[in-house]
Amino acid sequence: MCNPIFDYDEGNFIYPTSRNMGIDSDGDFYMCMGDNMSMDSDTRELHSGSV
Secondary structure (H helix, E strand, O other), X not given: OOOOEEEOOOXXXXXXXXXXXXXXXXXXXXXEOOOOEEEEOOOOOEEEEEO
16 A cells, blocks of 8 residues: 555645545545545545645
């Protein structure tokens, strides 16, 4: 499994669950949209982050 990704917008970590999906410490699911971009599955907001 990969290392967690720090979400600059929320200030927490996203933990990868599969190749394109992850979950943060609040229980929100995220979908990978690019190298440093993810989308919150509930709100459809884009977030930037880094490994």
